[in-house]
Amino acid sequence: MENMVLVGLSRQVALRRELEIVANNIANLNTTGFKADGALFEQYLMPVARDNEFSGADARLNFVQDRASWLDLSQGAIQQTGNPLDVAVDGDGFLVVQTPRGERYTRNGALQINGTGELVTSEGYQVLGDSGPIIFQASDRDITINADGSIRVREGSSATSDASRGRLRVVNFEKSEQLQKDGASTFMVGADVQPQRAANVKVVQGAVEKSNVQGVLEMTRLIEVTRSYTEIAALLQQQSDLGSEAIDRLAEVPA
Amino acid sequence: MRALHTAATGMMAQELNVQVISNNLANMRTTGYKRQRAEFQDLLYEHVRRVGSQTSDQGTQLPAGIELGSGVKTVGTPRLMTQGSLVQTGKDLDVAVRGEGFFKITLPDGRTAYTRDGSFELDAQGRLVTAQGNVVQTGATIPANATGLTINAQGEVSVTLAGSTASTPVGQIELAMFVNKSGLQAIGDNLFLETPASGTAQSGTPAAAGFGDLQQRTLEQANVEAVSEITDLIAAQRAYEMNSKVIGAADQMLQTSANLMR
Numbered sequence: 001m002e003n004m005v006l007v008g009l010s011r012q013v014a015l016r017r018e019l020e021i022v023a024n025n026i027a028n029l030n031t032t033g034f035k036a037d038g039a040l041f042e043q044y045l046m047p048v049a050r051d052n053e054f055s056g057a058d059a060r061l062n063f064v065q066d067r068a069s070w071l072d073l074s075q076g077a078i079q080q081t082g083n084p085l086d087v088a089v090d091g092d093g094f095l096v097v098q099t100p101r102g103e104r105y106t107r108n109g110a111l112q113i114n115g116t117g118e119l120v121t122s123e124g125y126q127v128l129g130d131s132g133p134i135i136f137q138a139s140d141r142d143i144t145i146n147a148d149g150s151i152r153v154r155e156g157s158s159a160t161s162d163a164s165r166g167r168l169r170v171v172n173f174e175k176s177e178q179l180q181k182d183g184a185s186t187f188m189v190g191a192d193v194q195p196q197r198a199a200n201v202k203v204v205q206g207a208v209e210k211s212n213v214q215g216v217l218e219m220t221r222l223i224e225v226t227r228s229y230t231e232i233a234a235l236l237q238q239q240s241d242l243g244s245e246a247i248d249r250l251a252e253v254p255a
Numbered sequence: 256m257r258a259l260h261t262a263a264t265g266m267m268a269q270e271l272n273v274q275v276i277s278n279n280l281a282n283m284r285t286t287g288y289k290r291q292r293a294e295f296q297d298l299l300y301e302h303v304r305r306v307g308s309q310t311s312d313q314g315t316q317l318p319a320g321i322e323l324g325s326g327v328k329t330v331g332t333p334r335l336m337t338q339g340s341l342v343q344t345g346k347d348l349d350v351a352v353r354g355e356g357f358f359k360i361t362l363p364d365g366r367t368a369y370t371r372d373g374s375f376e377l378d379a380q381g382r383l384v385t386a387q388g389n390v391v392q393t394g395a396t397i398p399a400n401a402t403g404l405t406i407n408a409q410g411e412v413s414v415t416l417a418g419s420t421a422s423t424p425v426g427q428i429e430l431a432m433f434v435n436k437s438g439l440q441a442i443g444d445n446l447f448l449e450t451p452a453s454g455t456a457q458s459g460t461p462a463a464a465g466f467g468d469l470q471q472r473t474l475e476q477a478n479v480e481a482v483s484e485i486t487d488l489i490a491a492q493r494a495y496e497m498n499s500k501v502i503g504a505a506d507q508m509l510q511t512s513a514n515l516m517r
Contacts, residue, residue: 012512015508016256016258016508017321017323019256019258019501019504019505019508020257020258020261020323020324021323021324022258022501023257023258023259023261023262023265023326023498023501023505024261024297024323024324024325024326026262026265026494026497026498026500026501027261027262027264027265027268027324027326027327027498027501028265028295028297028324028326028327029265029490029493029494029497029498030268030269030272030295030490030491030494031295031296031297031327032294032295034297037322037324040319066321067319067321068304068317068318068319068320068321069319069320069321069322069323070319071319071322081292081335081483082335082337082480083335083337084337108296110292110294110333112333112435112437112438113434113435113437114434114435114438114452115434115435115438115450115451115452115453115454116434116454117434117435117454122294122296122330122331122333123296123330136434138432138433138434138454138457138465139432139464139465140465141354141355141465154465177306177318177319178306178307180300180302180305180306180320180322181297181300181322181324182300183296183297183298183299183300184296184297184330185296185297190306190307192307215493215494215497218497219497219500222500222501222504223504225504225508226504226507226508229507229508229511230507230508230511233511233512233514233515236515237514237515240515
């Protein structure tokens with residue numbers, strides 16, 4: 001009889017996990033380049049005791065187990081900002097940033113230039129081009145980032161000069177499901193996964209990619225989670241009532 | 256329950272977002288104001304089941320793990336230093352920079368501040384000063400009997416002296432440029448200070464080597480766009496509401512659990 005409580009409990013634990021994922025998605029509703037997470041559950045079949053002495057087979061129990069959280073890598077809305085250092089990646093591609101822990105990948109293209117002229121993320125990590133960090137001169141003007149990621153500037157006082165400042169490295173992965181979130185809008189991959197130059201990807205200047213979290217969807221998931229949780233709790237309550245009632249009834253000794 | 260704290264970070268982030276937006280809107284009509292933008296990033300992740308970890312001796316791997324995020328954080332409120340639109344004012348001492356460059360202002364304590372606000376006045380000594388009375392670094396002293404004050408595109412200040420028909424140069428307005436304009440520190444009064452992040456100021460004359468030129472009788476408006484601010488405000492407000500709903504849901508679930516025990 002206690003099994004029912006445990007089955008219910010396994011569902012409640014899973015629901016709490018899902019709520020945490022929903023909460024994180026909603027907290028990042030306005031985070032540039034954020035990709036939503038989803039939760040995946042599966043059944044867990046309880047191994048049962050078997051013995052030839054038993055008269056009948058035990059019924060197998062089904063528990064729920066949170067198996068995985070998956071990454072929704074769909075494209076977020078592209079918002080025009082007009083800032084020349086904002087880039088959005090249109091298609092399956094990631095910008096490469098150099099962090100103290102190694103190369104990381106990001107879709108957050110709200111870039112800046114630091115005091116030494118390097119192109120950096122808002123965390124101050126260098127954004128890498130095909131040949132290392134991208135460095136601007138103090139006199140560079142009219143920064144243009146083309147669809148293929150190449151960066152052109154007007155140099156010095158000349159109105160016609162067109163100098164190259166490198167090309168943004170935009171990569172993707174054969175197995176994009178192996179991307180792991182590493183905080184600060186970055187993703188990382190295991191050592192055995194190699195990034196490859198992304199094809200059919202467009203870099204859009206003067207725009208950023210908004211979070212791909214869909215508020216409506218998350219709210220419905222939220223309702224679903226709370227309602228299921230309450231339902232399970234009610235079920236557990238009934239189970240508990242059943243138990244106490246049984247004890248009461250059975251203990252009634254006819255006078 | 257972690258969802259409570261996760262949603263709380265979301266609410267705090269949106270509160271800050273609204274604060275930045277309201278400051279932008281409040282300064283919609285501030286000369287030379289550059290709008291700010293709140294930038295967010297996701298916080299740390301707890302990897303409950305790490306993706307790619309081996310699940311059997313045969314070398315099968317987890318195709319997807321469990322990652323639980325812990326919310327959002329604000330990384331910065333950088334200023335977007337794009338050109339504001341120029342408006343003709345007709346006032347001799349209004350100057351706007353078209354392109355790169357900041358006016359250099361001497362603060363009372365001797366430090367140099369930088370501004371895009373070119374609504375200047377003259378003080379009793381005939382020096383060019385800002386609306387706050389801080390001296391603009393020109394070296395120019397306008398004689399009391401001078402007329403026809405002209406500031407040309409190259410920043411040369413010239414006047415016509417009494418009894419003369421030709422104009423005489425009396426000073427030169429210099430501009431300063433930074434590698435990272437967004438790294439300047441705002442100190443109010445439309446002024447900015449140099450920081451290690453902005454790089455050191457490089458001075459030059461207007462219209463030369465990458466500097467913008469000057470436009471007399473013109474002011475640079477704020478680069479705030481009402482429409483985009485309002486849409487951002489709506490998005491921020493809704494996000495705030497949704498985060499509060501998550502807190503409500505987490506609370507309700509906790510309450511349900513608490514009610515189990517009677």
